[in-house]
Amino acid sequence: MPDLALQEALLTNRERVLTQLYQQTFPLVRRHVLRHSGSSQDAQDIFHDALVIFYEKAVHGSLTLTAAPSTYLVSICRNLWHRELARRSRQPSTTLEEEHTDFAESAPADSETAPTTSQAELVLDYVENLGAKCKSLLVSFYYFKEPLEQIAATHHYSSVRSATVQKFKCLERLRTAVRKVAATVFFYENHAA
Amino acid sequence: MRPELERLQRIEDHLLHQPAADWYVQELVDADLAADTDLQRQLYQGLYVAGQQQLRRELAVIHQQLYGTKRPSRIAQCKALLSALRYQLRCYFFLAKR
Numbered sequence: 319m320p321d322l323a324l325q326e327a328l329l330t331n332r333e334r335v336l337t338q339l340y341q342q343t344f345p346l347v348r349r350h351v352l353r354h355s356g357s358s359q360d361a362q363d364i365f366h367d368a369l370v371i372f373y374e375k376a377v378h379g380s381l382t383l384t385a386a387p388s389t390y391l392v393s394i395c396r397n398l399w400h401r402e403l404a405r406r407s408r409q410p411s412t413t414l415e416e417e418h419t420d421f422a423e424s425a426p427a428d429s430e431t432a433p434t435t436s437q438a439e440l441v442l443d444y445v446e447n448l449g450a451k452c453k454s455l456l457v458s459f460y461y462f463k464e465p466l467e468q469i470a471a472t473h474h475y476s477s478v479r480s481a482t483v484q485k486f487k488c489l490e491r492l493r494t495a496v497r498k499v500a501a502t503v504f505f506y507e508n509h510a511a
Numbered sequence: 512m513r514p515e516l517e518r519l520q521r522i523e524d525h526l527l528h529q530p531a532a533d534w535y536v537q538e539l540v541d542a543d544l545a546a547d548t549d550l551q552r553q554l555y556q557g558l559y560v561a562g563q564q565q566l567r568r569e570l571a572v573i574h575q576q577l578y579g580t581k582r583p584s585r586i587a588q589c590k591a592l593l594s595a596l597r598y599q600l601r602c603y604f605f606l607a608k609r
Contacts, residue, residue, distance in 0.1 A: 441557020461562020
């Protein structure tokens with residue numbers, strides 16, 4: 319599947335495409351990890367990291383495939399597992415889960431949207447409290463990069479225009495909530511000092 | 512759109528789509544613009560983390576659907592029953608011989 323067709327398919331039918339990729343590729347990744355001192359859980363964790371990287375590259379248009387997507391994914395997994403084994407040999411007491419933050423930070427993404435500080439975690443709490451519809455709308459647009467036409471259809475908005483307005487209303491709600499807590503933290507930090 | 516929403520859109524265009532060449536000048540004119548831009552950048556970072564978490568949850572569901580523990584099929588259940596019965600019979604005949 320050419321890169322653009324894959325990008326289009328991921329944007330419009332993420333679950334189906336990811337399931338196909340999973341079925342084609344995970345057995346190969348599991349076999350590799352099991353043969354190289356890992357467990358099934360390690361294989362799953364590594365594979366999810368690779369799929370997140372793959373998805374982000376694909377929808378941001380920075381993916382250039384010179385082989386089948388499954389070959390590309392296996393290659394990412396081999397590298398991730400090689401890196402993980404090297405890390406474990408240096409720090410034998412740590413587990414793969416502790417490495418997840420590093421993987422997330424190393425994943426390719428827009429420089430403006432990739433998380434840089436723990437403030438992203440603070441915002442995350444407010445995203446969770448936005449309500450299902452607002453959260454879904456914002457995440458679909460800003461992370462999954464779904465086209466607004468698709469978002470308008472799946473969220474039952476009458477037009478792209480009303481979906482756009484709703485998106486900014488949700489963003490405004492999030493900003494208001496975060497701003498309140500940011501102001502409180504600033505107040506206490508200044509009065510504690 | 513309300514002016515407040517249009518302002519959010521203007522900052523979004525600058526951050527995510529087309530960085531304005533005169534943004535620095537606009538920040539000098541508009542005292543709140545720099546802080547608002549910084550806050551909006553943080554919102555996008557939070558949404559990035561939320562999206563990544565959702566994708567990982569979706570992948571876990573796919574994994575469960577493809578490789579999760581399934582109930583044994585009826586054929587497998589019958590085979591297990593037959594095997595248990597065969598074992599019981601062997602024990603019975605062994606004891607009967609003695």
